[in-house]
Amino acid sequence: MPHESRLSFSAEELLANVPVKEPLIVKGVRCHGGFDADGGYHSPRTLWRVPAVEAWQKQHLATSPLPLVEIPEDVIPPHALGIEQAKFLVREGVREPVIRMLTEIAIVEGFGAMIRELPVPPLKSFIREDVAGTALEHLSRGLFEAHARDEAGWEQEGGHRQMWDAARDAAFSNPTISPEVFQGIMARRGQEPPAMFPELGPQVERLVRFMVNVLAIEVFARSTFAWAEDVLSDPTVSDAPKEAADLVRYIRSDEAPHVEYLRTALSEITARTLFGSGGKEFSGKQVVDALMDRALKVMTRQRQTERVAQLHDVIRRTANRADVEDLIAQYDALATPWTPPARYAA
Ligand SMILES: [Fe+2]
Ligand SMILES: [Fe+2]
Numbered sequence: 001m002p003h004e005s006r007l008s009f010s011a012e013e014l015l016a017n018v019p020v021k022e023p024l025i026v027k028g029v030r031c032h033g034g035f036d037a038d039g040g041y042h043s044p045r046t047l048w049r050v051p052a053v054e055a056w057q058k059q060h061l062a063t064s065p066l067p068l069v070e071i072p073e074d075v076i077p078p079h080a081l082g083i084e085q086a087k088f089l090v091r092e093g094v095r096e097p098v099i100r101m102l103t104e105i106a107i108v109e110g111f112g113a114m115i116r117e118l119p120v121p122p123l124k125s126f127i128r129e130d131v132a133g134t135a136l137e138h139l140s141r142g143l144f145e146a147h148a149r150d151e152a153g154w155e156q157e158g159g160h161r162q163m164w165d166a167a168r169d170a171a172f173s174n175p176t177i178s179p180e181v182f183q184g185i186m187a188r189r190g191q192e193p194p195a196m197f198p199e200l201g202p203q204v205e206r207l208v209r210f211m212v213n214v215l216a217i218e219v220f221a222r223s224t225f226a227w228a229e230d231v232l233s234d235p236t237v238s239d240a241p242k243e244a245a246d247l248v249r250y251i252r253s254d255e256a257p258h259v260e261y262l263r264t265a266l267s268e269i270t271a272r273t274l275f276g277s278g279g280k281e282f283s284g285k286q287v288v289d290a291l292m293d294r295a296l297k298v299m300t301r302q303r304q305t306e307r308v309a310q311l312h313d314v315i316r317r318t319a320n321r322a323d324v325e326d327l328i329a330q331y332d333a334l335a336t337p338w339t340p341p342a343r344y345a346a
Contacts, residue, residue: 007055007133013048014142015149026166026247031158032150033250043254045146053260056135060264064271069263069288071219075296075344078336079227080307085334086227089315090237092327096318097311098231099172103181105224106164108217112151115144118210119203126204128273128281135265143261150254160251167247170240171232184310196290199276205291208269212291215262216299218255225252300340308335 020034020042032044057068086098120140123131131137153159158166168175197205225248232238233245269284315331316324 005055006052007059009048009052009138009142011142011145014052014138015045015049015146016047017044018042018047024250026158026163027169029158029162029166030156031163032154033254041250041253043250043257044150046257049143049146049257049261052138053135053257053264056133056264056268057260059133060267060271064267066267066270066285069215069266069270069292071216071292071296072341074341075300076220076223077300077303077338077340079223080303081227081311082334082336083227083230085331086231087234087237088331088334090231094315094319094327095172095175096178097314098237099168099175100178100181100314102164102168102171102228103177104185105221105228106161106168107182107185109159109164110152110161112160113148115151115210115214116148118144118207120144120207121201121203126200126274126276127269127284128275129271131268131272134268135261136268139265143265147258147261150258160254163247163251167228167232167244167251170247171238171244173239193294196294197274197276197282197287199278199280200274200282200287201276204274204276205287208266208287209291209295211262211266212288213295215259215266216292216295218259218262220299220303221255222252225255297344300344304338304340 017034021037022035024031024033024035024041033042035041060066060068081097081101086101089095089097123136127136135143149159151160153162192206193209195202195205229245229248229252232248233241235241238244266288270288272284273281274284274287275281312328315328319327321327
């Protein structure tokens with residue numbers, strides 16, 4: 001059967017690589033992905049995963065009046081550390097905030113491995129309609145595993161975790177990494193939020209909430225990665241403008257399949273009916289929309305306020321200069337202005 005018409009794949013197929021001529025090797029570590037004879041980069045595990053997701057998207061659009069789930073651009077604030085702000089700090093000799101930002105990105109990418117631990121209850125136990133030949137059916141049959149491997153690496157092969165560390169170390173010539181970065185991330189990790197749909201049971205809500213959150217993180221990360229590519233490719237701030245920026249470009253291209261499979265599986269939920277153990281039903285759209293709305297409000301607020309305050313704190317503590325308040329005033333003047341959409345006010 002030609003691939004366009006197939007809707008069912010084995011886990012091995014969804015994890016299979018496009019054959020490449022040269023592997024990607026970074027600082028002696030073999031990373032995922034590789035290059036074809038023309039030097040073009042191919043993301044890992046995309047031989048079948050990419051056409052499979054396209055086929056599931058087409059099927060969703062052909063069988064449901066609902067569009068594919070989309071995160072509206074107007075809710076995404078600019079990156080908390082702006083491009084001009086980052087370059088200004090580095091040129092002023094204050095490198096720590098940028099180094100910490102890159103370290104944090106690497107650590108958070110490594111947490112992507114957790115997606116393979118996410119329990120997926122039997123789909124028939126909470127979805128009323130058929131799910132044969134959907135992305136949903138393949139979440140625990142290759143899709144979550146491929147995502148985990150892309151983010152955290154797999155066996156001897158490095159993934160995004162290792163690639164971000166390498167990009168940072170190339171651009172800033174092997175800086176010392178403060179343990180505060182990891183501690184700060186752990187301290188910010190919140191409790192599980194209150195249930196919005198207790199009748200569905202904690203496992204079902206956790207599954208949908210996790211997918212919604214990861215999709216939002218992936219989409220918000222686009223601007224983080226664009227920020228990194230711009231900053232790390234600037235020879236006035238980066239010691240390895242080509243090498244570091246190329247790595248970020250490879251990572252960015254690897255992220256597209258994550259966004260696409262998650263929005264496809266969530267779209268498939270929006271087109272179906274979810275039910276709990278007591279038989280109470282909800283439209284999948286209502287569940288996805290409510291969890292998405294809550295996640296986006298939290299993330300938008302964090303980026304706009306908490307992250308900005310943390311950056312001020314890091315500058316104050318690491319700049320080591322008497323005129324640090326002047327420096328911060330100049331830094332603040334370079335911030336990209338942004339207003340949240342009116343529906344997010346309050
Ligand atoms: Fe990633
Ligand atoms: Fe990702």
